[in-house]
Amino acid sequence: MISPVRVIVVGAGCRGEIYSKFATIHPERVQVVGVADPRKFARSKLQQQHKIVDENIFDDWHRIADREKFADAVLVCTPDHLHKEPAVAFAKKGYHILLEKPMATTAEDCRAIVEACTQSGVILSVGHVLRYDPVTRKIKELIDAGAIGDVIHIQHLEPVGFYHFAHSFVRGNWRNEAESSFVLLAKSCHDIDLIHDWAGARRCVKLSSFGSLSHFRKDKKPPGAADRCLDCSVEKDCPYSACKIYLDRVKQVVHMEFEGGLTASFSMVAFTKEMCKRKTTIYGSMGELSYNGHEVSVFDFVTQRTTKHTGQDNAPNHFGMSGHGGADYHLMDAFISAVANNDPSLIRSGPEETLLSHLLVFQAERSRLEGRVVYCDEMMQS
Template sequence: MTSPVRVIVVGAGCRGQIYARFAVIHPERMQVVGVADPRKFACTELRLRHDILDENIFEDWHRVTEREKFADAVLICTPDRLHKEPAVAFAMKGYHILLEKPMATTAEDCMAIVEACKQSGVMLSVGHVLRYDPLIHQIKELIDAGVIGDLVHIQHLEPVGFYHFAHSFVRGNWRNESESSCSLLAKSCHDIDLIHHWAGLRRCIKVSSFGSLSHFRKESKPAGAGDRCLDCSIEKDCPYSACKIYLDRVKQGNTGWLVSIICENSHPDIESVTEVLRTGPYGRCVYECDNDVCSNQVVNLEFEGGVTAAFTMVAFTEKVCHRKTTIYGSKGELSYDGDEIRVFDFLTHGATKYTPPADAHRHFGMTGHGGADYHLMEAFISAVANNDPSLIRSGPEETLVSHLLVFEAEHSRRESRVVHLENF
């Protein structure tokens, strides 16, 4: 394609806006030509930034599919439980699809999306942005190159971050499974996907999981605490205070992630954030919310050939999503601390370090996930422009398998049993 890839943004929240920024960086490669979102403010933000025609602004994505096809691809960034219907509908209209993770919240919906894309012959890229992180991608290359010999064991940690968990999984959109999904799917499908990816072509044969909701419960509420942080007499002694997490950021001039999330209908300032905390869900005491998703969980997996993996997700950490990985092989050990890779060779006793490219974090507003947001979009737009699905690292079939592993892990946790995957 010699002209820019035309895209429609369905769901103009945080992720939709971030992915759309690729068109600002590379207007010669991508053009945002439409947006669908019931929130007027969100649509207006994208309309002004991308000069979208008024006729291509929609409150309801269904109206987009009623029109003749007027773009090449669609970026679906709706809430998790609202992924399946638009994904299937846009696939049937012939749009290539970038679908924010998780693919969907049930195995049946995930399979329906993959089948619709296959039937329609459209490309599907799922927003597993970590696949596109330059260093994490290099881990896969080093394993495949045999630098640590035969793969034996993978140990992987996701430290969610104490205030991030309070924001997203106690007060926020992913707090209640009936309204969103389990935290393993919403937060850590990235990580199960990476483990499955690193394991290569080996089939997973067993999975077990344990986890629960810790601390963020009514019985943990300190004596004298109020129901809202603005009215709480002991707020200053609480690390999860909404005043600390949101108001202090605004006072310091930080109106980016977290603060921008809670102000859906205006640009954040002291007045608007204070009002949100006074009346909305983000001002609630963390011990008085309707949250029910796990705050800590482990998943153990066994793959063909005896390869094992152990994953840990925990809310109560200093680091925010700064993942740590150690991969053990027959000839060496590979460790990743979120900043660099270190490979120790058992034969020479020497260690080799790998660091990210100098420009990995310099992508003009798309620095999230170590620059991986940019690389995800670069791959998807290149795939559409060149009609080359091989450029997509998080395609339909492999992503479906990693999602099914998440669902099986949840079956294990809920049923307190090891799940055997003979026919997986």
């Protein structure tokens, strides 16, 4: 029998706790043997959940990196701007790395992480969980099988959800770009990565991006509004009230052109009823594929018939790891299998491919800030 993969959790917040739950589901396959987090409550919680010995509990990940290697892999789930240093350090120590997305907050740091993992010969899996969602995998299979002929245009929408945006990107961990990362990177690097994947071998040649903070600004503050919701006279009429969200429209558009004339358009909209139920339409030379957030439909131009498809899910209940449509479970399943069998091919988005999709996100933000079309040859120079 293959021994359980031993993992260390660096960053015991939401993502670290969710990913490490895989060890309680499959203790024969993975064992959490260490945790690092500056917050005593967070690291103590994971210690109790996984029965980690006291000498492997740390308030600073540097102390783990200074020790002799005592595990096979590290789950790096620190805040976005604190990804690069631990990822590089643990890769150089010979640990396989599962790195929460985004990879890092600058192109230079992303390149450094990929270089460290490549030179050390370790597996790198970035948390692009949507690559592991059974339905989005089905979309890729249908495209590759020629179900709609040559792909001509991709339209992809991410409805963030009005209260989710207010919670995470106005009040929450990603409220300040200087302390985290810009919103396209933090929220939608998933989506640019999917478009990059659906385009296949075709390279993106140019892109443009438009977007602005149009509502959550001081000049949009309603007359009579207070600094805090609990003291505010207009709170009852405000859909973004913290009282409503906790106690009881930003938009970004990215246009892309790939080799061979394939074009793509991605829209991230904050002011939506639905939360994160992405919708996609892919137009091909022989048919049209659409995804409504629940199922995939393919209309064949020859037969003029529509066929509906669902993704094959070999773990339909996801054992409590139901985040991202069960993709959290499948991401960990693939990573642990890749480490156990020393088989990087099980990772659906390898280091170089992940780096390319991240670079597209950085170039999209560059386009938005500079107000111009960016040619992707510039990615190799910046």
